[in-house]
Amino acid sequence: MANPFRTARIFFVELWHELLKADWPSKSELKDSTIVVIVACLLLGLFTGISDFALYNVIDAVTSLVSR
Numbered sequence: 001m002a003n004p005f006r007t008a009r010i011f012f013v014e015l016w017h018e019l020l021k022a023d024w025p026s027k028s029e030l031k032d033s034t035i036v037v038i039v040a041c042l043l044l045g046l047f048t049g050i051s052d053f054a055l056y057n058v059i060d061a062v063t064s065l066v067s068r
Contacts, residue, residue, distance in 0.1 A: 025033065
């Protein structure tokens with residue numbers, strides 16, 4: 001049976017070497033990307049809210065016509 005501490009150490013050493021190879025974004029790239037994500041979330045939330053409100057009113061109007 002393999003030593004679990006040795007295999008864990010090997011895993012974390014390989015993980016560290018792979019993380020050093022990664023191309024990390026600069027602070028300005030990270031800031032710009034964060035702003036894009038926040039704006040996209042706000043736009044998607046606004047679209048979802050407007051769509052929900054519109055569909056609710058359409059369904060309410062149709063059901064009120066049917067129930068007369």
